[in-house]
Amino acid sequence: MKILVCIKQVPDMESRFKLNSESKWYEEADLAWRMNEYDEYAVEQAVQLKDQVDDADLTVLSIGPDRVREMMKKALAMGCDRGAHIADDDYFKKDPYEIASVIAEVAKDKGFYMICTGMQSQDRGSAQVGVLVAEMLGLPSITTIVGFAFEGGQITAKRELEGGIKSIIKTRAPALVTCQLGLNTPRYPTLPNIMKAKRKELLSIPISELLKVESKQETVRMYFPEKKGGGLVLEGDVADLTDQLIKILKDKTAVLA
Amino acid sequence: MKILLVAEYRDGELLNNSYELVAFAGQLGADSAMFLVGSEGVLPAYNGTLYLADVDKYGEFNPAVHKQLLLDVIAKEQPDMVVFAHSSYGWDLAPRISLALNVAHVSEVIDIVDGVPVVPACNSKLRCDVKAKTAQMVLTLQGGAFGLEDHPTGNPTVVPINTETASEMEFCGYEEAEPGGVDLSKAEVIVSAGRGIGKPENMEMIEELAKALKGEYGTSRPVVDSEWADHTRQVGTTGQTVSPKLYVACGISGAIQHLAGMKKSEFIVAINTDRDAPIGEVADVLIVADLKEFVPAMTEKINNL
Numbered sequence A: 001m002k003i004l005v006c007i008k009q010v011p012d013m014e015s016r017f018k019l020n021s022e023s024k025w026y027e028e029a030d031l032a033w034r035m036n037e038y039d040e041y042a043v044e045q046a047v048q049l050k051d052q053v054d055d056a057d058l059t060v061l062s063i064g065p066d067r068v069r070e071m072m073k074k075a076l077a078m079g080c081d082r083g084a085h086i087a088d089d090d091y092f093k094k095d096p097y098e099i100a101s102v103i104a105e106v107a108k109d110k111g112f113y114m115i116c117t118g119m120q121s122q123d124r125g126s127a128q129v130g131v132l133v134a135e136m137l138g139l140p141s142i143t144t145i146v147g148f149a150f151e152g153g154q155i156t157a158k159r160e161l162e163g164g165i166k167s168i169i170k171t172r173a174p175a176l177v178t179c180q181l182g183l184n185t186p187r188y189p190t191l192p193n194i195m196k197a198k199r200k201e202l203l204s205i206p207i208s209e210l211l212k213v214e215s216k217q218e219t220v221r222m223y224f225p226e227k228k229g230g231g232l233v234l235e236g237d238v239a240d241l242t243d244q245l246i247k248i249l250k251d252k253t254a255v256l257a
Numbered sequence B: 001m002k003i004l005l006v007a008e009y010r011d012g013e014l015l016n017n018s019y020e021l022v023a024f025a026g027q028l029g030a031d032s033a034m035f036l037v038g039s040e041g042v043l044p045a046y047n048g049t050l051y052l053a054d055v056d057k058y059g060e061f062n063p064a065v066h067k068q069l070l071l072d073v074i075a076k077e078q079p080d081m082v083v084f085a086h087s088s089y090g091w092d093l094a095p096r097i098s099l100a101l102n103v104a105h106v107s108e109v110i111d112i113v114d115g116v117p118v119v120p121a122c123n124s125k126l127r128c129d130v131k132a133k134t135a136q137m138v139l140t141l142q143g144g145a146f147g148l149e150d151h152p153t154g155n156p157t158v159v160p161i162n163t164e165t166a167s168e169m170e171f172c173g174y175e176e177a178e179p180g181g182v183d184l185s186k187a188e189v190i191v192s193a194g195r196g197i198g199k200p201e202n203m204e205m206i207e208e209l210a211k212a213l214k215g216e217y218g219t220s221r222p223v224v225d226s227e228w229a230d231h232t233r234q235v236g237t238t239g240q241t242v243s244p245k246l247y248v249a250c251g252i253s254g255a256i257q258h259l260a261g262m263k264k265s266e267f268i269v270a271i272n273t274d275r276d277a278p279i280g281e282v283a284d285v286l287i288v289a290d291l292k293e294f295v296p297a298m299t300e301k302i303n304n305l
Ligand SMILES: Cc1cc2nc3c(=O)[nH]c(=O)nc-3n(C[C@H](O)[C@H](O)[C@H](O)COP(=O)(O)OP(=O)(O)OC[C@H]3O[C@@H](n4cnc5c(N)ncnc54)[C@H](O)[C@@H]3O)c2cc1C
Pocket: A013, A014, A120, A181, B193, B194, B195, B196, B197, B219, B220, B221, B222, B223, B234, B235, B236, B237, B238, B239, B240, B250, B251, B252, B253, B254, B255, B256, B257, B258, B261, B271, B272, B273, B274, B277, B289, B290, B291, B292
């Protein structure tokens, strides 16, 4: 059984962001990078499925500059068998349609039985790429899953809806799922597995060989939101801060009365 | 301009976010029509054409079938925009539609400035203007961004629609939220823990502060996902919606899905090491400090009052 998992590298969201010189994206220097949180659940799901069935072969794919290879090694150490790095320094200029079409181009005719993606990327959050890939490949897709079971070619997934309600959906593989937070508990790679991952195949393919479509939209400007003033920001010594907050709570709320 | 609004129906009811779509069309001064897989018995309060597919026949959730029903209506109406809520129904169906139409698709729209959709990026720390290159476009709208009429009124002109499309996907019903636990919506004070607490042992200091303030403790989602607290404590779109007199967010960044559950609180205090954290946008007071130092110190002072 061939399985594919797609992962993206994103900056730590606690970073202090700056804009790039064109003001069309954030400046990438000085940021700490990590695997998109949603994609960690996707990798874990793919590895669990691989462990459940015989003869599985799990490919991890990522589109981005060379730095994404570090993150891909983590996925390999988590249990993926091989990596396909689609090299693209300008990945951030691609819209979800272009990213999805590149993934579909890699996946077509390869006979993947199961494809896992995150439900959204933390930096851009379009929540489109997974569904688009499935539609391009003519596969059924189930989005926002928080539960997954596979038996005899049948997938039973739980979709998360608003307000804590879930819906139960069944479909036949081959299929694609987009993974939501809390789906499973992503494993930490062990040291032996990190060593083993170093010997796993990690190909690099230039995106120019795979990109055959044009974008449908363009980020024309990136900027900081206007601060909706009003809020008080307090900094300093903790003892002072607690005194200040107690005074504020006494003045502005009834909770300490 | 003409907009097609894709309304939502769940468990026998029309969802309120459908009226946010109506408000959006109103703000753009556009003509609109509405699409709904729903029921004759539960019509939206909306003055306009409603293309209605029978939910008993087509199911509340069935992407391939709903997609075909919607594409047929789009072919007939030729709208400039097809608009969904950015919800579990909307973000699932919208990409299927934009791909079939071969048009731009902008997700999580929070504003339209000079015809260009504005979307958040990086946990709302940044904004992007995203320009469509195609004449027609598909949008999903972030909840709450375009408001909602208080008491929507109106009577739609119903146009029944049908399709022969079948699908292999099977919807097998709902699983309700686990019963039991606390009803946070009744609490007057809530002290909530976010991922910033770092480890499960630190839940205790949050509970202590909640106790000192005679309130309940809540959490953001990662705390529940990591099983540091029970799901019934989660605040946000997929947890509870609360509006206490005081909400104290400890180590919570302020993602939109968390804000949706607590921004109506009367007074909001945030404790965060990151002074740029988006929680600052709704907080009356943002305390830039390490919660591990601040929270116990605060509890002690309150207990000594
Ligand atoms: C469909 C969907 C539904 C969702 N539903 C919900 C929901 O119902 N509720 C919800 O909460 N989320 C929900 N989320 C997840 C949401 O997008 C965020 O991922 C989540 O709210 C982040 O939680 P957090 O703020 O605790 O963690 P983070 O975003 O990781 O933030 C941690 C914060 O702690 C601060 N911090 C770190 N260390 C310290 C310290 N020592 N002292 C003080 N501050 C510190 C950091 O600066 C940071 O701001 C949903 C997501 C999706 C896609």
